[in-house]
Amino acid sequence: MARELAKRTAEPVRERAIRPDVDIIETDTEYHLYADLPGVSEDNLDVTLEKEVLTIKGKAEEEIPAGYNQRWAEYVTGWYERRLRITEEVDREGIKATLKNGVLKVVLPKAEAAKAKKIQIAHE
Amino acid sequence: MLLRDIERVFDPWREFERIERELRRMEKEMDRLLAEVGFGVREEYPPVNLWTNEEGAIVTVELPGVEPEDVDITVVGRRLTLKGTRKPLASDGVRFHLRERWDGDFTRSIELPFRVEPAKVEAKYRNGILYITLPRAEEEKPKKITVQTS
Numbered sequence: 001m002a003r004e005l006a007k008r009t010a011e012p013v014r015e016r017a018i019r020p021d022v023d024i025i026e027t028d029t030e031y032h033l034y035a036d037l038p039g040v041s042e043d044n045l046d047v048t049l050e051k052e053v054l055t056i057k058g059k060a061e062e063e064i065p066a067g068y069n070q071r072w073a074e075y076v077t078g079w080y081e082r083r084l085r086i087t088e089e090v091d092r093e094g095i096k097a098t099l100k101n102g103v104l105k106v107v108l109p110k111a112e113a114a115k116a117k118k119i120q121i122a123h124e
Numbered sequence: 125m126l127l128r129d130i131e132r133v134f135d136p137w138r139e140f141e142r143i144e145r146e147l148r149r150m151e152k153e154m155d156r157l158l159a160e161v162g163f164g165v166r167e168e169y170p171p172v173n174l175w176t177n178e179e180g181a182i183v184t185v186e187l188p189g190v191e192p193e194d195v196d197i198t199v200v201g202r203r204l205t206l207k208g209t210r211k212p213l214a215s216d217g218v219r220f221h222l223r224e225r226w227d228g229d230f231t232r233s234i235e236l237p238f239r240v241e242p243a244k245v246e247a248k249y250r251n252g253i254l255y256i257t258l259p260r261a262e263e264e265k266p267k268k269i270t271v272q273t274s
Contacts, residue, residue: 023222
């Protein structure tokens with residue numbers, strides 16, 4: 001038991017992930033998701049869609065030269081993580097993600113079946 | 125709703141963070157309302173970190189999605205002021221499912237621990253973080269006093 005406990009506490013404590021702020025908008029043909037990920041570069045970002053769960057994971061880095069001491073902190077840089085469930089039909093092959101100025105944008109095209117269709121009214 | 129959170133498993137830390145965030149959001153909303161009726165804006169966005177050494181300071185600012193040219197940086201004495209705008213998403217003909225990201229005008233002012241050389245202040249913007257390097261004013265740098273032996 002004691003050994004078990006020691007083994008467990010020796011494992012590195014997993015860093016608590018930061019939950020990024022997210023906006024989601026819907027247009028006629030697409031859904032756009034925006035996530036604020038300041039400090040995250042493309043190399044440190046993973047966006048995955050597994051079944052109906054979209055997962056965003058990113059590691060933020062700050063480039064502070066050696067020899068500086070932190071005097072004041074209002075935010076922390078670390079891991080970002082957010083998982084969102086997609087409950088509507090989207091065109092999975094058409095999903096595109098871009099990262100610019102620390103903001104991730106994911107475009108999810110609506111599946112044909114989910115697009116609103118204008119019904120023609122036939123003249124009699 | 126199309127996309128919704130699935131972190132339903134109760135995690136007290138996450139829950140705490142969520143409440144904290146919610147409080148900040150409400151505070152922000154309150155500030156916005158107060159600003160509208162002329163009570164001024166509380167200065168809390170964007171968040172900043174401060175780093176120092178003997179030569180000067182580095183201030184880092186979380187500004188995701190802000191064009192660097194939309195930020196004004198001024199230094200007067202020890203006071204560093206940032207002013208700018210984060211443009212909102214175009215909302216014509218779209219429907220919001222989730223809206224958590226902040227937008228609009230911001231003003232942030234912080235007191236540095238020493239005076240700096242305004243002419244030598246440099247700023248760069250990378251991955252949504254603004255880095256401002258502020259060299260310490262020459263006359264305020266710590267001086268090493270040589271002890272003379274007689």
